[in-house]
Amino acid sequence: MQNIRKQYPGVLALSDVNFDLRAGEVHCLLGENGAGKSTLMKVLSGAIKKDSGVILIDGNEVDFHSPADSQKAGIGMIYQDFKLVPELSVAENILLGNEPTKGKSPFVDYKKMNDIARASLAQLGEEISPTAIISSLSVAKRQIVEIAKALSKKVRIIAMDEPSAALTENELKNLFAVIKKLKQDGVGIIYISHRLEEIFEIGDRLTVLRDGKFIHSCNVAESDRRSLVGWMVGRELEQEYPKIELKRGEEILRIENLNAGILKDINLNVYRGEILGFSGLVGAGRSELARIIFGADRKESGSIYLEGKEIYPKSPREAIDLGIGLLTEDRNKYGLIMQMNVRENISLSNLHDVVKGLFINRSKENSVADKFTNDLRIKTPSIEQEVKNLSGGNRQKVVLARWLFTKSKLLIFDEPTVGIDVGVKYEIYNLINQLAKDGIGVIVISSDLPELLGISDRVAVMCEGKLTGVLSRSEATQEKIMTLATGGNLETAHG
Amino acid sequence: MVEQLPRSKKIKTIIGEFGITIALLAEIALFSSLSPYFFTADNILNVTLQTSITAIIAAGMTFVIITAGIDLSVGAMVAFSGVIATSVLKLDLPFSISFPLALLAGLAVGIFSGSLAGLFVTRFNITPFIVTLSLMTIWRGSSYMYTDGRPIWGFPEEFSFLGSGRVFGIPIPTIIMICVYIVAYTILKHTKFGRYVYAVGGNKEAARLAGINVNRTLLSVYIISGVLSAISGILLASRMNSGQPNAGLMYEMDVIAAVVVGSTSLFGGRGTIVGTFLGAMLIGILRNGLNLLNVGSYVQMVVLGVVILFAVLLDQMRMK
């Protein structure tokens, strides 16, 4: 790809970017949120039109007008925002546009279709039923389907835009195994991720973009974490996890014998001024627990106490009024109103605070939106930009801003740093620290273990709906957490 | 990062942004050149009077469509509220009592219908299309049953003032329409509720998780639509000086056309009151102009369809 340029209204997303990929290599594409990584990939797949520049494959210029064109040329793509049809089954999605038919008849051969789907899921070590409907699956499962979909076709080049964002360790291992196999088959792989340790594990070469410009390209072996961060952010970052000493206050949340769906007999305390990390594999029930505390789902039995008083939140509104906030996973489906702009999305849960009499006070609302856009460094031409035009990470920051603005007593963050670049992650950790310091109870659910260990005062671990252990900061290690998360017993494992 | 747009894109954006306004101005210019009477104060007031009935309903429909819903029952509601109100006028009561009673009865019917629609859409989770389609035939049928298929008339003359009277030369329906649009604009643009309407239409589940009472918002928009249809029904009955069970036939089509031409998205989450007003005027002026030029009603239907298609096409340019 040479001199690729793409202009959006008000934003120059790519300015004369060069990128090359060799057969059988993993080329990592790095950069801050809004750097233009996804845009570059969409240009490659023909999903969007470039303004200028050329794309060469095997030295021949190609010009794709649609993703269908690029697919024919052997380019597979895993998009950052899933492109799955929610109402269709897993198998129907994986084989969308490539449905096997019975002989030469026009009828779809569902048995064959399910078999193919099962096989490509099995490569990823997953046992998702091919007949399950997409909308019933968790984000992680959907991500896996998205990957399986790209793998079900014969590809020479495959671009993965943050495939690991929603995955936990185990699934990530499987993904890497698949990538290694693809490499041996001579497939060229473009890999985008904000988790730097992955780059060192799987990458051969890397290219860094910043503000739509090409910054640096080299072999992964010739770089280290520090230099990477430097190229991405344009300045040095001292440490990744700022941790401050916090003074644990009185209890803010207590859960007793809670049962609901897969959740079995949960007992838990959360204190003011502490950061409680939540670890577990996908499907362990962490998000389910969060949704129940937040009133989005109902519990079957058990009690929840906020500041010692039993509460019965029946809707998110009631929970918010009680002082509980939840940053949901899957910002696109459960977080943002895509047609609304940045300002409206930030103030949505707390319009109360920007209303004067009957009416919304625009200047107040503007100043709130401006403040958060600056604090979180949300990259947008203005607060009037519709969030659907923001890059993935910047969208996440918008939802984050919404919850920071609600001024809750208890904030639950479900995967708060998914898809966020290192520089901003650091700022988010600072913000979370500050919240805890101000006496707010903070729960952080994260599949990123180093992150959890880096920021939590205690780490709670769940496995298949049960709370298997709570470790203090000094006790917690990756191994112990993994043991608890897979249902193992610490005593036997270490005794 | 922020750069000037290329010139061609800029022009495209402008056409898109002011698409309806441009179409409206073109239309006015065209008819003014073809008919000397068209651009006179008299005729302009006449157009606003003729359009007011559907325009008032369209304001309510805008709320509904922004939530990704639809209200097909509006035309039937015009008839039903009209016959109910006029039948109250026929009671053996002094006009000073029967008049407010008639208004209340008409509006109550609108509130009731809207609540019913809202209830079925929220509690029983039935799609708005089906719910309001059923209500449409229910109210139409009820109007015929209630009147035995005959118009209601022979009530005090004074009632016709509402639909045919003028204040400072401006028709009362026009004044009511302007008031409705000012209030609707303010609600949609400047209140919490208005913001919630957009949020629910944009992403229902995300709106719920952001703490919005989705059911209450949906219930409210159907009530708004019901009430505005009832107001139109009363105005129309007053203008015709009778309660007609077949009044407002096919109004839902004109109303939805006005809203869509005004660039509100049928998928929800987008739309403006100003757009709807311009859309309603575009269609109203077209009707008026074609009438002045003595174009037959069959041809009018075809022209109207073509204009709606092009207006929406123009709007698409903005999205691209």
Ligand SMILES: Nc1ncnc2c1ncn2[C@@H]1O[C@H](COP(=O)(O)OP(=O)(O)OP(=O)(O)O)[C@@H](O)[C@H]1O
């Ligand atoms: N449809 C669009 N309209 C306007 N601007 C857009 C549109 N899509 C992307 N942009 C802008 O282009 C820039 C690059 O976006 P892109 O999605 O490529 O970033 P990214 O590097 O993938 O970031 P992230 O790590 O957050 O996913 C951003 O500033 C974004 O706001």
Ligand SMILES: [Mg+2]
């Ligand atoms: Mg991206």
